[in-house]
Amino acid sequence: MEILLQALLIFGLRVVGISVSTLSTILTVQGRKLPAILTGSISVLVYIMAIGKVVTNLSNWWNISAYVAGFAAGTWVGMALEARMALGFADVRVISTSQGEAVAAALRKAGFGATEVYGRGHKSPVVIVEAIVPRKSVPTIIRLAEGVDERAIVAVSEARTVQRGYWKPDRRR
Numbered sequence: 001m002e003i004l005l006q007a008l009l010i011f012g013l014r015v016v017g018i019s020v021s022t023l024s025t026i027l028t029v030q031g032r033k034l035p036a037i038l039t040g041s042i043s044v045l046v047y048i049m050a051i052g053k054v055v056t057n058l059s060n061w062w063n064i065s066a067y068v069a070g071f072a073a074g075t076w077v078g079m080a081l082e083a084r085m086a087l088g089f090a091d092v093r094v095i096s097t098s099q100g101e102a103v104a105a106a107l108r109k110a111g112f113g114a115t116e117v118y119g120r121g122h123k124s125p126v127v128i129v130e131a132i133v134p135r136k137s138v139p140t141i142i143r144l145a146e147g148v149d150e151r152a153i154v155a156v157s158e159a160r161t162v163q164r165g166y167w168k169p170d171r172r173r
Contacts, residue, residue: 007066014070017046022078086135089159099149100127
């Protein structure tokens with residue numbers, strides 16, 4: 001019974017450690033120094049505790065299996081947490097051949113900033129509507145754009161650094 005409890009402890013430590021490490025990596029990429037340092041430090045502390053329990057008895061396959069499974073589960077949990085938290089900003093580009101101005105108007109009516117750029121596609125003129133928004137708002141933007149123009153092309157990319165822009169007070173972060 002003690003062997004199983006130790007394996008469960010190792011599994012739990014790895015899930016926590018890898019989840020926090022995943023968040024730390026994302027925070028680092030986004031340039032959020034202090035949160036990245038803090039989460040990275042927690043991750044390393046948990047890692048040391050888990051690996052210490054494994055290397056003291058490398059013939060214990062339960063501990064090794066728990067360590068490996070904890071890594072896999074921790075990666076999944078970390079990704080799920082980050083998706084739920086939706087940290088940072090996104091650059092949403094909506095390309096429309098016929099309803100670009102209406103898409104921009106719908107975004108503005110919903111309280112988002114929208115920039116219209118006029119261009120030429122393969123066969124016809126297009127309107128590119130660009131909005132930089134908190135990542136949590138991306139599904140709303142896509143739903144609004146598709147509600148106006150179901151054939152619009154929507155591309156979303158990460159906006160690593162945002163310095164200025166139009167924000168409603170409750171949409172800053």
